[in-house]
Amino acid sequence: MALRSRAARAARRLVVTDAAGAEAPQPAIDDFVVITGFSGAGKSQAMACFEDAGYFCVDNLPPEMIASLADLFAHEGSKVEKAAVVCDVRGGTYFEGLAKVLEDMGTRGVKHRVLFLDATEQVLIDRFKETRRRHPLANGGSVAGAIAQERTALAPLRAIADVSIDTTDLSAARLRKVVADKMLPHGHVGKLAVTFMTYGFKHGAPRDADLLFDVRFLPNPHYESELRDKTGLDQPVIDYVENSDGIDEFYDRLVPLLDYLLPSYVREGKSHLTIGIGCTGGRHRSVVIAEHLAALIEERGEYLVDVVHRDVDKPPRRA
Secondary structure, eight states: OHHHHHHHHHHHHHOOBOTTSOBOOOOOOSEEEEEEEOTTSSHHHHHHHHHHTTOEEESSOOHHHHHHHHHHHHSTTOOOSEEEEEOOGGGGGGGGGHHHHHHHHHHTTOOOEEEEEEOOHHHHHHHHHHHTOOOTTTTTSOHHHHHHHHHHHHHHHHHHOSEEEEOTTOOHHHHHHHHHHHHSOTTSSOSOEEEEEEEEGGGOOOSSOSEEEEOTTSOOGGGSTTTTTSOTTSHHHHHHHHTSTTHHHHHHHHHHHHHHHHHHHHHTTOOEEEEEEEESSSSSHHHHHHHHHHHHHHHTTSSEEEEEESSTTSOOOOO
16 A cells, blocks of 8 residues: 555655646656565665665556556656665565566656666575565465575576676675666766675685686685784784785786776776685685785775685684
């Protein structure tokens, strides 16, 4: 009921008139985005990104209303130039018709884009445990079973998505940055946001990194008993890595490469770049190097710099 009322209020605001009472022509909608994907994959954060960029946003919209809303926004006289709607399995049996609705919109020439959000099953399960929220398809059953049902329902939409984002390794803030990079027109985000993400190869490489650098060629502090339980944020490990044979030559080659690449990405209109730095466990060498590079880049003041240590808190393998 609340959704219908909200849509109705929006519709009443769409038609404007000039001083003589005649309908005044206004620009038709420029961008209409449909956000869908797995429950717990971050659709609310994605919608917030569009909302911050000035989009008219509606959550949990039934598929039948999507086409009508798009048609309404496309009319001359509409004040809405950019809109984003979320449609997912909360719509129950109505959701099954979304793929057909989108197909019909394309046939009728209604311009739209589909953003699909995904994540691994274990991450989705963990997110539901952390938030203590019920999966919309669980109905008293297991979350894993509900995700399996959802995967079947979402398969046709994944196939037609314009952009798919795996949110497995993304925090809420980073998800919003990635959505902005991939979906918003260039210019909405100011400085290039550069995230250095450290990881351990034994835990898997990041799914959404733009660049990956392997630093396992450097001596491993793990094999020093007094350093094993420390991390690259501790001074003894920092000293060990920064005094390793080959580290200066590595920086001498990598820093000029970044000096070349970062301005090139800016010229291409990219708004967010994730640089993965990996070692065996993601606790020692990669952490030291990422912190070093982040401090160096941030000091120049040209970019927004962030550091994420994905695996630093995972226990070390015992010798």
